[in-house]
Amino acid sequence: MPEPLFFSAVESRRTVRDFLPDPVPQEVLDRCLDAARLAPSSSNLQPWEFVVIRDPKIRQAANAACLDQMPAKTAPLLIALVTRRDTWRRNRDEILRVFESRGPLRPSQAAYYRKIIPTIYTTGPLGILGPVKRLASRAISLFKPTPNLMAREDLRIMAHKSTALAAATFMLALRAEGYDSCPMEGFDPWRVKALLGLPRGAEVNMFLAVGKRSEKGVWWDRVLMPREWAVREI
Ligand SMILES: Cc1cc2nc3c(=O)[nH]c(=O)nc-3n(C[C@H](O)[C@H](O)[C@H](O)COP(=O)(O)O)c2cc1C
Structure with missing residues (x-):
């Protein structure tokens, strides 16, 4: 059965x-942020941070x-929706901590988060290991299906994909609450990084303007x- 509210x-x-x-009530915002936190993410590493700008000076900038x-x-x-590919180790540790608090870690969980994830996310000093890993995966893939072992740019794409899914979930949740949004990638990434004091490995994925639409909002x-351009069956 289709869910009418969702559609x-x-x-x-x-x-x-x-x-x-009109301001966005805190409880509406909280519900939508909590919905966004449920979005799927690569290896469940949730590489995102929603920075809600309250300070008028920061807002102006x-x-x-x-x-x-x-x-x-x-x-x-x-x-500001920030992609945090720098948090993978912290978030991986949190996943392991929660699993362990619920009972003995399964061998598959231990192998995945203790071995496979570090192999994927480690690119060495200045990322030099990255191209080696990518080349090695490409070579193995000539003989058998192999995942891309990820250079730095691949990790960036991976983190942005997951973050964009959180953005979509957030915008739909806002709509379900009767609120509106505008996703924006038209911004100065260097100024924004300095303004928000973002560390290396963190960058703004998009800004989200939020509120209720005016009559001339759309x-x-x-x-x-x-x-047929969007859907193809083979
Ligand atoms: C990643 C992304 C970045 C966008 N950046 C901007 C932007 O900087 N400014 C803007 O006015 N709209 C921006 N948009 C909105 C698109 O123009 C809009 O989604 C598209 O025209 C389709 O319209 P709809 O969202 O009303 O269906 C962006 C949308 C996405 C998904």
Whole structure:
């Protein structure tokens, strides 16, 4: 049975670029953030951080770093969604801690998080191991199916994929609550990194302007590519 509430949230979500000034209630925001935290992520490492900007000075600088785009300027709330590929070790340890608190670690869990994950995530000083790992995987793949053992750029892509899924979950949850959003990748990544004091291995995936749409919030009619360009059965 289709879930009508889910489909109505999916269909009514639009990118909103002009917001009413009404604030987003904390309990609504919390529910949506907690929904986003349930998004799937590679190896369940949850490489994301939602930075909710409350400080007016930081907000002003963030608006400017978002090129003073209309959604940033009008939204009552601006969130920087950060991809944290630097947190894999901490998060891996947390997964192991939680598993162990629930009973003896299964051999498959121990092997995956103690051996395979470090092999994937370790790229050595200046990332020099990365190309070696990638080349080795490519060579083995000529003989048998092999996963990419990941150079630094591959790890970046992997972390951004998972973070974008959390963004999508968050935006749909907002819609289910009657709120709107605008995802923004139009920003100055260097200024934003300095503004938020992000460490190496962390970068903003996208900004999310959040609030309730004004009458002129949706700028353009929806345009969908033909279904056969988007879906192919083989
Ligand atoms: C990753 C990503 C980055 C985007 N960046 C911007 C942006 O910087 N500014 C903006 O106005 N819209 C931005 N958008 C919104 C898209 O233009 C919008 O999703 C698209 O036109 C489809 O419209 P809809 O979301 O209303 O269906 C972005 C969307 C995504 C997914």
